[in-house]
Amino acid sequence: MLQITDLKARIGDAEILHGLNLQVNAGEVHAIMGPNGSGKSTLAQVVAGHDAYEVTAGSVTYNGTDLLALEPEERAREGIFLGFQYPVEIPGVNNAYLLKAALNARRKHQGLDEIDAFEFLKLAREKMALLGMDPKFLNRGVNEGFSGGEKKRNEIFQMAMLEPTLAVLDETDSGLDIDALRAVAMGVNALRSPERAIILVTHYQRLLDYVEPDYVHVLSGGRIVRSGDKSLALELEEKGYDWLREAATA
């Protein structure tokens, strides 16, 4: 589904990704771990299409098409979803309106009719109940005045509504209490299917107790320095990242 080859990317003058390789197939859940500043968010933003990040070498293909040639909204309509590490507050833009517009943009792209208002509300209420969110959030401004945990739940709620083919969740588990963490995990597990793939960028092993990854990768210094199965996450939990950094520079 997603094939990243020798990817180099920079922001401003600083090269952050120095030749990254990653293959994600349909049905798989990948966890990407790594120390602060290793380039995890950079990778997520390059996949989503942030124009502040410049790709200087390598390629990213998504179901065989050149992803880097697409605008962010085209990627979204093709089924890519990014859960932001820092979701943006947009006062005055209604949450429900955004979601409906997002759903309809995707549906239009797929040649489907717009979702009707009643169907939309029903679906939204269902998903919110599942994630333990108050339906009142629907009528608030996008992330406006939300607490950190509420913002993350809202990202997962959007994901649940949009049912992406490829979801990239950037530290959605950071700063959550145990209930919120469970809700996020439930959202992710509900999305799991043979047609979809999920990339979980995370700092901690904690989320992986609830969402079992097929692969775990360690990103350090702009490269994937190690890949393995879920036991790698446990090993990292135990030993930290320093031993890998030493291994990488050795």
Add this chain to the structure above:
Amino acid sequence: MTSRLAIDALRDAVARLPDNRLSATRLAALDHLQGQGTPTTAHEDWKYTDLSDVIDISNQWLAHSAQERTPDVAADQINALKDRIDAYWLVIANGQVDESSVAVAQAAGISVSLLSDADVALDFDAPLANLNTALLRDGLRIHVEADAQPAKPIGILIVDDASSAVGVSQARVEIDLAERSTASLIEHHVSTGRSRHYANSIVRLVLGDHATARYVRIQERDSGHSQTGRLNVRMGRDSSFEHSAFDFGGKLIRNDLLIDLCGPGALATFTGLYIAVEGQHIDNHTRVDHRVGPAKSIQEYRGILAGATRCVWNGKAIVHAGADGTDAEQANHNLLLSEQSEIDAKPELEIYADDVKCSHGTTIGQLDESALYYLRTRGLDRRHAQQLLTQAFAQSIVDRVSIDLLQDTLREMVAVRLSKLIEGDIGL
């Protein structure tokens, strides 16, 4: 170099107006105007707004169309406008008061008459007010009785049609709300037609003790037409003035809002939204005089500018000696969507009293790139995202419109205007 008004031709035009109780006042106003001259950019209050174009239109009109019969505005056009908002509508079309509307608007607690029905005592003051008086065919007087609460808003539709010839029109309305009355008022300016047009309006509103006015001004002039308009408000004890202004159209627009807080306990809340695209010039000057305390004024204007446009916001608050317990807030926020757009924003405070709370803030910015990107990652294209963000910026003014049933209409007007602005490729 600002053009000069052709005073002799103006004198001829005044002489041709229908003879009524205004006749002597017109001539006196004309004399005042001749002595004053029209404002030029050398005047501090007119530094950024050059009236040359308006004076050219006036001179062109004086040389030609002023000598002919004033054209009518099509009845179906007027009816379509009236149907948009449920109100007691009074109509001034091409500067002529529609007398049939005067009869219709008489409702419980409201009485409407022509200015010429009684002897007129009009002040001679600023040049454009004198121009208005000099060329005034007739005007409206609206009285809301003590304790009355009219069921519907009182609408004043000022509509001009310049499809057959260059036009100049004057509108004049004197409103008073007696003690403890509550009324909603809508001042709606519309114009059409390909010829040039200049409209000049003066509204005076007097609020009795404990009276409340909810006031909405909507300006939707053709992009080739210009307007200068003034609203004077005099506020009594414990009265309340809740004002929202929307400037959507026009070429050169200058609004003066002058509020006199004359009674303790008065509260003036005034907001405005201007949306300017290519070639438009919208100037809002406000002045609030705190003459007594305690009293409060809260103002917030917002602007959205795209293409080569210039807007002006100048908010002046004067706290006179002895007006202790004054609370004055001023805010002006602008979104500049193109590099060729320009805003001159200036808050001014003059304080001569001791116990005073004043605050002001102005901001000038662009659309938030991170918000745009976030929306795009959800599948919205750039234009849709821009539209949403500008709409959100404007919405906070719509939300403060105190005539409830107007909020949806205005939201729709704003949306239509913004989608035009964003589709009209403005180099975003």
